[in-house]
Amino acid sequence: MIDESLSQAAAAVARACTILAKDQIQVGGVVSVVNPEKCAAGLTWVRVCPYNVPVINAEGVAEIEMAMCHGCGICGSECPGKAITRQHFTDEQIMAKEESGSRCTTCLRLWVHVLQKWRGR
Numbered sequence: 001m002i003d004e005s006l007s008q009a010a011a012a013v014a015r016a017c018t019i020l021a022k023d024q025i026q027v028g029g030v031v032s033v034v035n036p037e038k039c040a041a042g043l044t045w046v047r048v049c050p051y052n053v054p055v056i057n058a059e060g061v062a063e064i065e066m067a068m069c070h071g072c073g074i075c076g077s078e079c080p081g082k083a084i085t086r087q088h089f090t091d092e093q094i095m096a097k098e099e100s101g102s103r104c105t106t107c108l109r110l111w112v113h114v115l116q117k118w119r120g121r
Helices: 002-020 044-048 074-078 091-099 106-119
Strands: 032-034 084-086
Touching: 044 074, 074 084, 074 106, 091 106
Parallel strands: none
Antiparallel strands: 032 084
């Protein structure tokens, strides 16, 4: 059992080293972004992020670190000023996909639900 634990630990270290040895890391493009012009620095959306990514920066506006954002969009659905959106997914794109009858992913149905909740405010 100890030998197996050591092997698993060594494998985990090897995987971590492949990431840490890189000068740059590319992250996924679907992340939440903040429009500082619309931001009122509310805290509702900060509290709902399951990854604790959004913060209020020194200028007093919302800031989302793109490398840490998982792109779930929960913060955007809770932002009362609609200052937070998911990059590459506008409201119109999501609704057009829903209305087309194409339901290729579970994520789309989730986003339509989130969008409907957001618009209902």
